Amino acid sequence: MNVDTIPDFLGEQRDNAPEDLQALVFSFEDLWERKLWHQLTDALVTYFNHEESAAQRLPFYRSFILTFADKINQLRLVTLALRAAEQCKDSQERLSFLTAVANKVNKPNSQDAYVYATVAVAKVKLELKDPEGARKELDKSEKVLDSFDSVETIVHAAFYRVNAEYYQSKHEFASYYRNALLYLACIDLKDLTANERKSRAYDLSLAALVSDTIYNFGELLLHPILDALKEDESWLRDLLFAFNRGDLAAYDVLAGHISSNPLLAEHRDGLRQKIYLAALTEAVFRRPPHDRAMSFSTISEETKVRPDEIEHLIMKALSLGLLRGSIDQVDQIARINWVQPKVLDKKQIDNMRTRLQDWDSSVNSLGNWIEAKGQDVWAA
Numbered sequence: 001m002n003v004d005t006i007p008d009f010l011g012e013q014r015d016n017a018p019e020d021l022q023a024l025v026f027s028f029e030d031l032w033e034r035k036l037w038h039q040l041t042d043a044l045v046t047y048f049n050h051e052e053s054a055a056q057r058l059p060f061y062r063s064f065i066l067t068f069a070d071k072i073n074q075l076r077l078v079t080l081a082l083r084a085a086e087q088c089k090d091s092q093e094r095l096s097f098l099t100a101v102a103n104k105v106n107k108p109n110s111q112d113a114y115v116y117a118t119v120a121v122a123k124v125k126l127e128l129k130d131p132e133g134a135r136k137e138l139d140k141s142e143k144v145l146d147s148f149d150s151v152e153t154i155v156h157a158a159f160y161r162v163n164a165e166y167y168q169s170k171h172e173f174a175s176y177y178r179n180a181l182l183y184l185a186c187i188d189l190k191d192l193t194a195n196e197r198k199s200r201a202y203d204l205s206l207a208a209l210v211s212d213t214i215y216n217f218g219e220l221l222l223h224p225i226l227d228a229l230k231e232d233e234s235w236l237r238d239l240l241f242a243f244n245r246g247d248l249a250a251y252d253v254l255a256g257h258i259s260s261n262p263l264l265a266e267h268r269d270g271l272r273q274k275i276y277l278a279a280l281t282e283a284v285f286r287r288p289p290h291d292r293a294m295s296f297s298t299i300s301e302e303t304k305v306r307p308d309e310i311e312h313l314i315m316k317a318l319s320l321g322l323l324r325g326s327i328d329q330v331d332q333i334a335r336i337n338w339v340q341p342k343v344l345d346k347k348q349i350d351n352m353r354t355r356l357q358d359w360d361s362s363v364n365s366l367g368n369w370i371e372a373k374g375q376d377v378w379a380a
Contacts, residue, residue: 006032009063018052030065045076048083056086066361074110077101085120095124112151113140118221120160126165134166148337150265157186168203173211177279179221182205189224197228205229209243210267215277215322216342244342245276246282248304251275261304276313281304281322284339288358294333 007029014025024047031040044065047053050059061084069077081101088094102117122137140160145151160241167176177226189197204225208217220226229237235257243251258264258271283302284292296310305313314334317323327337 006064006067013056013060013064017118018050019057021047021050023051030142031065032068035071037068038073041072041076041080047081051124053084054087059085069104074105074107074113075116075155078105078113078120079154081117082120082151087227088285089128091124095121095128098124100269112148113144114142116158117156119155119162123162123165126162126169131166131169134162138163138166138241140157153186155184160186168207173207174213177204177207177211177214180207183221184225194228197225200234201225201228202236203218206261206263208240210263211272212270215274217341240283241276246275246278246280248275273313273316276305277302277317277320277322280313280317281339281342284323284336286344289337292336294334294336295335297308299334 010025010032011030014022017025024043026041027043028047031043041143044060048057049062057080061081065077065080079099081098085094085097085101088097088139098117098121102121105113105117107114110361118137118141122134122141124161125131125134125137138159142163145156145159160179164179164183167173168180180203184200192200204220208214210219221240221244226240228235232324235254238250239254239257241247242254258268262273280299280303284294285298287294299310299314300307303313310332311327311329316329318327319327322340323336324338325334327334360362
């Protein structure tokens with residue numbers, strides 16, 4: 001747009017703006033004439049964040065903001081562009097618009113803005129069922145991100161969010177789980193709506209359960225996002241905690257919910273093996289370090305696994321790094337010297353307290369015995 005026509009454009013947009021936003025639009029011309037680019041950017045961001053501004057965002061971006069785009073913070077330019085892109089008529093138009101934005105900010109001194117825009121392009125490609133194209137954009141973004149010493153949190157948050165969505169679309173549950181948690185680490189949960197928090201918690205819980213590489217849910221169990229499941233989906237939260245403590249009885253009680261959920265039902269066999277492994281690690285954990293030589297029959301009794309499958313279960317736990325130790329196949333004894341740390345519930349903490357008390361008592365007894373046997377030595 002010609003600089004001479006900007007006052008007319010702003011006057012027209014002010015007249016079309018909602019009454020309570022007209023004063024804000026009026027300030028645009030003053031700030032623009034005085035070349036107060038930072039203040040003008042702040043005012044535009046405030047305006048674009050009002051829902052009532054939706055219809056005017058694209059005209060403002062195309063006819064006003066682009067005339068001074070090189071003079072303002074490029075990351076904030078992309079922020080304004082993303083808000084404007086919401087008003088594109090369809091995903092194809094949004095893709096063209098955001099691709100142009102990414103190309104515009106692809107400069108050596110604005111690579112953070114370039115990543116922010118490129119991630120948005122990847123998101124639209126996912127909407128258009130083009131996962132390969134989205135992956136290329138995400139890989140491009142990740143390469144740039146890895147070269148930064150530091151970057152604005154919103155850039156990392158955007159990357160992890162879209163990366164998680166990509167892995168979710170590909171049913172790569174472990175990668176989704178990791179990226180979704182990283183996304184939550186970059187944001188304030190208060191910025192998500194109640195429905196968004198519930199959806200995130202639900203998807204994360206399912207991914208943790210059905211993944212064949214995730215056996216420790218500590219990060220998720222400690223995250224406040226799980227509180228979103230307390231009302232309508234409390235069974236899923238309870239199921240996670242049942243897995244964490246290897247509670248076979250609780251698992252059987254909640255089995256009906258597993259059958260009613262298509263994804264969990266599809267992975268029923270894997271879930272059963274995972275709860276058996278959890279029961280095994282919990283059985284080992286409850287024992288003091290000097291008493292972790294367990295017979296196959298004891299393990300079978302505590303995990304409810306058939307005796308002929310015990311050896312395979314232990315080997316699986318060893319291969320996954322859940323346990324360390326050895327198996328005596330002749331005597332059918334597993335000698336465990338290490339168990340993977342995990343988040344403890346109150347009952348498990350109480351068990352640890354009891355073990356510490358027993359240890360303290362043993363140390364005192366040993367001290368008393370040494371004192372009694374070595375009186376002459378101590379006297380000398």
